[in-house]
Amino acid sequence: MSTGEEKLKHARERMVKTQLRGRDIIDSRVLTAMGSVPRHRFVPDDLRRQAYADGPVRLEKGQTISQPYIVALMAQLLELEGEETVLEIGTGSGYQAAVLSMLVAKVYSLERIPELARLAAEKLRVLGYENVEVLERDGSSGLPEHAPYPAIVVTAAAPKPPEPLKEQLAPEGRLVVPVGSQEGQMLERWRKGKGGALSQERIAPVAFVPLMGEHGWKTDHRPFWAR
Ligand code: SAH
Numbered sequence: 001m002s003t004g005e006e007k008l009k010h011a012r013e014r015m016v017k018t019q020l021r022g023r024d025i026i027d028s029r030v031l032t033a034m035g036s037v038p039r040h041r042f043v044p045d046d047l048r049r050q051a052y053a054d055g056p057v058r059l060e061k062g063q064t065i066s067q068p069y070i071v072a073l074m075a076q077l078l079e080l081e082g083e084e085t086v087l088e089i090g091t092g093s094g095y096q097a098a099v100l101s102m103l104v105a106k107v108y109s110l111e112r113i114p115e116l117a118r119l120a121a122e123k124l125r126v127l128g129y130e131n132v133e134v135l136e137r138d139g140s141s142g143l144p145e146h147a148p149y150p151a152i153v154v155t156a157a158a159p160k161p162p163e164p165l166k167e168q169l170a171p172e173g174r175l176v177v178p179v180g181s182q183e184g185q186m187l188e189r190w191r192k193g194k195g196g197a198l199s200q201e202r203i204a205p206v207a208f209v210p211l212m213g214e215h216g217w218k219t220d221h222r223p224f225w226a227r
Contacts (some may be wrong), residue, residue, distance in 0.1 A: 017050040
């Protein structure tokens with residue numbers, strides 16, 4: 001390993017210790033996945049030095065890769081055991097999809113911006129995350145072809161939990177989604193009971209880029225400099 005790679009590995013170990021274990025991430029499989037996925041390979045080249053910092057990192061096209069803690073928290077909230085198929089809405093860099101791919105059998109990840117979908121799919125392939133399929137489409141309508149899913153995660157801010165995603169959740173399934181305005185949201189977990197009834201938990205305040213689309217926002221209200 002080159003010294004540069006060593007340093008990045010140490011930075012990643014430190015991230016797991018202080019930002020994740022030091023908070024409330026206790027799922028050992030999530031901690032292992034976060035300690036293994038090379039986050040620096042998913043951030044733009046000129047921002048590599050920020051890859052393991054305790055915050056989000058800007059991506060191309062006005063999108064962001066979430067703070068490591070939020071990625072870990074969302075994964076933990078999904079309560080994954082290993083055999084599941086997970087649906088992710090908002091591929092972005094592909095980082096969160098890579099983390100999820102280590103926790104389940106199969107990940108379908110949906111991205112509406114063609115260039116991001118293409119870049120992420122390429123990166124995941126090169127790094128060997130073979131159980132992730134990236135599809136370019138409006139993920140606010142979900143992916144009915146492979147439904148129902150025991151776990152669905154939305155990594156963009158929704159005005160309300162999209163109805164198709166609630167429908168595509170399997171009995172006892174979990175849907176993790178940031179819900180609120182375009183300025184700030186509450187991270188919510190929706191759980192479907194055996195009989196199909198949904199219950200909701202409010203977890204933590206968060207700030208995601210908007211979920212655009214048929215069951216999301218129709219216009220991006222963010223100021224031009226934030227896009
Ligand atoms: N999970 C990503 C970060 C997501 S940023 C990562 O680990 O890097 C949010 C992403 O959601 C952006 O890439 C944005 O283009 C995408 N997005 C927004 N609305 C969408 C929609 N309706 N369907 C699919 N992707 C969407």
